[in-house]
Amino acid sequence: MHNEHSDSHFQLRIDKGEHIEAKDYMPEGYREHLIRQISQHAHSEVIGMQPEGNWITRAPSLRSKQILLAKIQDEGGHGLYLYCAAETLGISRTEMIEHLHTRKAKYSNIFNYPSLNWADIGAIGWLVDGAAIVNQVSLQRTSYGPYSRAMVRICKEESFHQRQGYEIMAKMMGGTKDQKAMAQDAMNRWWWPALMMFDPHDSESPHTSDAVKWRIKRETNDELRQKFIDKTIPQAELIGLTVPDKDIVLDKKTGHYKIGPINWEEFYRVIKGHGPCNKQRLDHHIFYHHTGAWVREAAEAYKAKKAKREIAAV
Amino acid sequence: MKATDNLYNYCLRLGDDALILGHRLSELCSKAPFIEEDLALTNISLDMIGRAQAILKYAAEVGGKNDTEDDLAYRRAEINYYNHLLVEQPNGDFAHTIARQLFLSAFEFYLYGEMEKCHDKTLAAIASKTLKEVRYHLEHASDWTIRLGDGTPESHHRMQNAINELWMYTGELFEMDEVEMTLMRDGIAVDLIPVKTQWYNRIKHVLAEATLVMPEDSYMQTGSRKGVHTEHLGHILAEMQYLQRAYPDAIW
Numbered sequence: 053m054h055n056e057h058s059d060s061h062f063q064l065r066i067d068k069g070e071h072i073e074a075k076d077y078m079p080e081g082y083r084e085h086l087i088r089q090i091s092q093h094a095h096s097e098v099i100g101m102q103p104e105g106n107w108i109t110r111a112p113s114l115r116s117k118q119i120l121l122a123k124i125q126d127e128g129g130h131g132l133y134l135y136c137a138a139e140t141l142g143i144s145r146t147e148m149i150e151h152l153h154t155r156k157a158k159y160s161n162i163f164n165y166p167s168l169n170w171a172d173i174g175a176i177g178w179l180v181d182g183a184a185i186v187n188q189v190s191l192q193r194t195s196y197g198p199y200s201r202a203m204v205r206i207c208k209e210e211s212f213h214q215r216q217g218y219e220i221m222a223k224m225m226g227g228t229k230d231q232k233a234m235a236q237d238a239m240n241r242w243w244w245p246a247l248m249m250f251d252p253h254d255s256e257s258p259h260t261s262d263a264v265k266w267r268i269k270r271e272t273n274d275e276l277r278q279k280f281i282d283k284t285i286p287q288a289e290l291i292g293l294t295v296p297d298k299d300i301v302l303d304k305k306t307g308h309y310k311i312g313p314i315n316w317e318e319f320y321r322v323i324k325g326h327g328p329c330n331k332q333r334l335d336h337h338i339f340y341h342h343t344g345a346w347v348r349e350a351a352e353a354y355k356a357k358k359a360k361r362e363i364a365a366v
Numbered sequence: 367m368k369a370t371d372n373l374y375n376y377c378l379r380l381g382d383d384a385l386i387l388g389h390r391l392s393e394l395c396s397k398a399p400f401i402e403e404d405l406a407l408t409n410i411s412l413d414m415i416g417r418a419q420a421i422l423k424y425a426a427e428v429g430g431k432n433d434t435e436d437d438l439a440y441r442r443a444e445i446n447y448y449n450h451l452l453v454e455q456p457n458g459d460f461a462h463t464i465a466r467q468l469f470l471s472a473f474e475f476y477l478y479g480e481m482e483k484c485h486d487k488t489l490a491a492i493a494s495k496t497l498k499e500v501r502y503h504l505e506h507a508s509d510w511t512i513r514l515g516d517g518t519p520e521s522h523h524r525m526q527n528a529i530n531e532l533w534m535y536t537g538e539l540f541e542m543d544e545v546e547m548t549l550m551r552d553g554i555a556v557d558l559i560p561v562k563t564q565w566y567n568r569i570k571h572v573l574a575e576a577t578l579v580m581p582e583d584s585y586m587q588t589g590s591r592k593g594v595h596t597e598h599l600g601h602i603l604a605e606m607q608y609l610q611r612a613y614p615d616a617i618w
Contacts, residue, residue, distance in 0.1 A: 101396040101404075108392045112609035112618035113436045114385075114419040117392070118412055124395055125408040132401050170609060170618075228616045336396070344399025346524070347460045350517025357516065 066267050071197035074140035082266050086196050087141050091148045094134035096160035097127045099333050103167040119216055126209045137198040153338050162245050164327030171224050171238035177217015179246040185210045186280045195267040225291040240296045248319045250277035281309050372545045374428045376555055381421035382449035388414030389606055394457055413499040424488050440610035444600050445593040452535035454599045461514055465528035468507035472568045473539045474500045476561040485553035508572045515576025530581050537586025
């Protein structure tokens, strides 16, 4: 018989496909891996509000303004569930934000690219959320219960985001010459960074083997990337967008598209902090977090005063 | 002047308040003191832009010039905008955002409460939906006014300062010109005299609970009923209307 608090019992449960819950025994490495991954995911949702937020005040119609605002609100909400999921593992939101600010915790590299024209809002929804969904659908079956449940909820909203992003692209490709040029420009800038969202080949990723053993991760980076490529290229062609890769070929035997080489040098450069917006995104978060400190303090002070008065009144 | 001109103008006044404050709040996305508050401010912004869309759509119908609600939002110049000066004021610190919201939401709460009974069926229906939303906006702004007023010495100071600085834009909320007087006689526009009393009592009550001082009445700024604004509106429109103005043939 296995001791319920042993690593072997834990692994047995994982292998049977059981969900691990917050109060269950888990190896320290599993907990740390999840904290790193879930908090990074939460930060990505929150930092991701910035490139899209860049166009809220310039959205070109009342309808598009509302859709964009609602979408960004969803992303903030996703950040919130994910912070809560990470908190079940024994880390506070304050600590997670501190780790973000001191660069101990990361967020998705994709948000270090700028959103430069209105079609970028389409491209972010269609390509960035599209790539995120492929990852997140796979994570719905991840072994940690609170993370898996957060993913189920998030996936429902993300597929709506992807459709609205594609709708913007389709509308612009059916529009004026200027609109078409904006859409193609956005496609050219977002395509490769979107492919990089799946990270390099698994053998080059330092955390993969444990993540696979613990069933946090269910499919390889390359498998997930291929799913995204196969799904997205026909969508681009349908509305007349050119995928910015002259090496693309459809392998008729396998039904998969082969693409040209990904510039991993760029990926590592941006991860190391030299992307176009790394400094801007983090500075923004730090600035508004500090700017709001007096409000959070006031809310705490008021809560304490109120509690004291209630006790005095009893 | 045609009879419909007054109604058209009245709809613009109502729609523009919702649009401009909705826009101001949308500027705060990703800038709130914490994520839950970011979502709350976005909610209010979404309610207001949705309301603006409904009212401007009706204004376009009444105007009879084949305009859409987007034409009215994105192709109109400052001088033809009729939102109150209060709503175009910058977000400032969080206390200013809250004070501006408190003043306007309290006004809208009583305004739309009366408008539900008006003879114009479209406005009455919009008022009924709006009232549910505004009740929440007012509660949100009142709760924060109290928390900040009765929080720390710094938050108390900031909240009092915001109330004092925005006070001069509150008198205009209750102005009634010939447009509104005529519509009021037709049972459409709301009589703002009782609304002013209700508003004043509500604000007094909230400020007292927040341990804040009610400002003394001084000179009240005015102009928006005639399309005369503060310098801020031009910048809001320059940003908001940019794509529609730069690419006039495009459909978005």
